Amino acid sequence: MAPPAIIAPSILSADFANLGEECSRTIKQGADWLHVDIMDGHFVPNLTFGPPVVVKIRSHVEKPTQRYGKGTFDCHMMIAEPKKWVKEFKKAGCDLYCFHYEAAISSTAAESPEDSSELKTSPRELIRYIHDQGMLAGIAIKPATEVDVLWDVLDSPHEKERPDMVLVMTVEPGFGGQKFMASVLPKVEALRERYPDLNIEVDGGLGPGTIDQAADAGANVIVAGSAVFGAKDPAEVISLLRDAVNKRSTGKL
Numbered sequence: 001m002a003p004p005a006i007i008a009p010s011i012l013s014a015d016f017a018n019l020g021e022e023c024s025r026t027i028k029q030g031a032d033w034l035h036v037d038i039m040d041g042h043f044v045p046n047l048t049f050g051p052p053v054v055v056k057i058r059s060h061v062e063k064p065t066q067r068y069g070k071g072t073f074d075c076h077m078m079i080a081e082p083k084k085w086v087k088e089f090k091k092a093g094c095d096l097y098c099f100h101y102e103a104a105i106s107s108t109a110a111e112s113p114e115d116s117s118e119l120k121t122s123p124r125e126l127i128r129y130i131h132d133q134g135m136l137a138g139i140a141i142k143p144a145t146e147v148d149v150l151w152d153v154l155d156s157p158h159e160k161e162r163p164d165m166v167l168v169m170t171v172e173p174g175f176g177g178q179k180f181m182a183s184v185l186p187k188v189e190a191l192r193e194r195y196p197d198l199n200i201e202v203d204g205g206l207g208p209g210t211i212d213q214a215a216d217a218g219a220n221v222i223v224a225g226s227a228v229f230g231a232k233d234p235a236e237v238i239s240l241l242r243d244a245v246n247k248r249s250t251g252k253l
């Protein structure tokens with residue numbers, strides 16, 4: 001059993017020449033959030049865009065009026081220095097800042113003299129910092145990262161150090177249109193068993209053919225890029241994804 005469905009189309013598969021319109025249309029078609037993929041060419045071998053583009057698309061989508069509400073900009077930060085961009089993305093209109101565990105720990109461990117100590121941080125400190133800037137905080141893990149690394153933040157005695165969402169990648173981050181990796185679903189099951197009320201997001205290869213497996217495992221926040229933006233009827237796909245999750249949901253958020 002999971003909290004209610006949140007459907008977050010990934011705008012990586014949208015028409016970048018008409019991004020503002022694509023975003024507002026997707027929300028009108030029933031999407032709850034927009035999943036905004038930020039890639040820096042270092043943490044992942046691909047580049048997308050930065051704060052100026054987020055500012056522009058924000059003006060096409062109304063800000064959410066409540067926590068986790070419609071129009072939430074769910075920024076998936078596939079970047080090597082997640083702390084560096086927190087304030088910029090808050091200013092640009094990001095509502096949920098989801099960083100990668102792997103990036104946070106490697107900036108913590110960075111030892112080169114050129115590394116600014118300003119950028120070194122632990123996952124707990126980073127979550128606190130994101131919360132202090134007034135955003136929701138998410139933490140993401142790649143397919144090869146064990147789920148156990150998340151217990152430290154999820155079990156923190158300090159609310160500000162606990163994430164609002166965990167993202168379990170169901171493909172290697174970097175590109176849309178890849179094949180769903182069902183082999184990572186035991187991580188979702190383990191998270192759901194320990195944290196019945198946690199928002200668990202899955203990202204990569206999700207669509208009508210894979211949603212049942214993800215929903216059975218306990219995921220409730222569903223990212224879908226090509227399945228939504230490539231559909232003849234995106235509203236129908238969004239509603240199918242939502243129904244699949246809500247059939248298994250507790251109704252509690």
Ligand SMILES: O=C(CO)[C@@H](O)[C@H](O)COP(=O)(O)O
Nearest residue numbers: 010173174176177205225226
């Ligand atoms: O973060 C990523 C890729 O790194 C995703 O958000 C993809 O953009 C999802 O695309 P589909 O697999 O749904 O096409």
